[in-house]
Amino acid sequence: MSQLQSSNSGGQFMDRGRMNQNGVVQPLLTDLYQITMAYAYWKSGKTDDQSVFDLFFRTNPFHGEFTIFAGLEECLKFLDSFHYSDSDIDYLRQTLPEGVENDFFEYLASLTAKDVTLYAIDEGTVAFPRVPIIKVEGPLIIVQLLETTLLTLVNYASLMATNAARYRMVAGKHVKLLEFGLRRAQGPDGGLSASKYSYTGGFDGTSNVLAGKLFNIPVKGTHAHAYITSFSGIGELKTRLLRHKTTGITGDLLDHAVRHRQALAHVLDVSQEESSEGELAAMVSYAIAFPDGFMALVDTYDVKSKVQTSKSSKDKSVTINYDIPINLSQSNGHILQETVNGYFTANDVHARNESLVATNERPCTGALLDLNDAVESSTHLNSASKPNIISINTTTDRQTLTSSAPNAYLPKYVAKSF
Incomplete structure (x- = not known):
């Protein structure tokens, strides 16, 4: 892994490697069309075309005027460990249409994110619509294959962090806020993410014991x-x-x-x-x-x-x-x-x-x-x-409705190569 590069002094990435990565977050956590497009790129000789993808959102959640950016840590872990396993390749051979050449599967098996550079604002930063919060540079095929996974790692995380921050703004700094939403969460991973990013957004603790262990969040409880x-x-x-x-x-x-x-x-x-x-x-x-x-x-x-x-x-x-x-x-x-x-x-x-x-x-x-x-x-x-x-x-499912006019905002980005 190359050393940290910075275009501005806006923050610093930690070298987390593959430690504590969620096993569900892997290259196959994507949409099928990303892989079929990758084959078409490969077939057209466009695999090494240099590309830049911007990750942004169009509207703020909760009829609000801001969003708290979250999920960057998981994005870095994903890029650090990006590769297709043997079982991934075997599954794709069975799933993709007949006629996909064998050389493409061999190419996928050797693919990593080593030629990718990611630029991002600091996690926890206030962000605004239509302003990139992450930029990804690298060969077209690999950057395309990253798109869906990076979006799913950022969107829900930012939604929960923003929701928590809005609670904190109303509650003020003296009220303790506890997250008890596991039993109503969107499955186990949704529950862990809700606990983690509620804490990121300003909550003081969670009832989720596993989240407390994994993310070092204070755990609190009542009785039923x-x-x-x-x-x-x-x-x-x-x-x-x-x-x-x-x-x-x-x-x-x-x-x-x-x-x-x-x-x-x-x-x-x-x-x-x-x-x-x-x-x-x-x-x-x-x-x-x-x-x-x-x-x-x-x-x-x-x-x-x-x-x-x-x-x-x-x-x-x-x-x-x-x-x-x-x-x-x-x-x-x-x-x-x-x-x-x-x-x-x-x-x-x-x-x-x-x-x-x-x-x-x-x-x-x-x-x-x-x-x-x-x-x-x-x-x-x-x-x-x-x-x-x-x-x-006690509720973790939140509706994302709303719109806010684009704001004049020039974020500071930090770059990381893999």
Whole structure:
């Protein structure tokens, strides 16, 4: 591999070699017509014609005015390792039309990207429509064979990074943003890409454990409704005791939670009969399992009673500087406002260092705007100070619609030969 060349001091590529390359990204990850065109080039004697291909997009996503460029790292890995395996050649022999000459397959088997130079702006840079973000120079046949793969590596990556950046702009720098979209992603690779490029675009972490391992992204998690519904009563608790982190004194967390639930019932205007004993048992057991990071999901059965249950479960103060966020659903605007109101009302009685965690079921930033509106409404009505806010993005499929006028923009490019 040749040394890095630069036409401007806009950035620097790392020599990543073939480390950690996605096995799905290979020369056959392309459209058939790219290979049939390659044969026609070869047949016409145009394989060594020098060519320049520009990679650009025509419109910004989300009716926006910018795009965050992402996917460059995977493009470099792909070019570094570009070659057709024996099994690739065997498959193409069976797939291409009869009459394709054997010498062409031998030519493909020897093909690499060693004569290709790639120019690109830095990954993470703001980009605009119709301005090249990658330029690829080299022999016509090889550059043609790279086209589809480079596009698929850049398009979705840039879409997700842009989506994440838009969330970050609305949330501001103090709100934590977590990506929880794996279960709804476009398959395993889509899930990994969504996690990776959400982090690139400004999110703070992901629930995707494999993405955390592969890309060194902080992994975060709550618990599911299934955990709450797995308990039917307090008789299922195997232990009720928890040791105080500072004093070392062991106390009965369930007894403490029941007493605090009684106190909160009046404040939240919820009768104790409305509270679920199984829900209380689940909250107590989870708080015992994770005393330093207890996060209560508040909308399994009923929001008001759940805020009461979750706060009573954590008010034992088993840890000094306890930070126990409340996780609330954002699929319903009324539930969101009700939960935020319940949070502040209960906090009037029990002030703690807590966080509100909101999950969204809707695209783009409407969920965050609703959360901010709900918090503002409640802070005007209650004496409690604003909580920390964490937003969890649970949807990864985003619509790419929109258009923006071309901008006068002269990017700086860095060149890399292979």
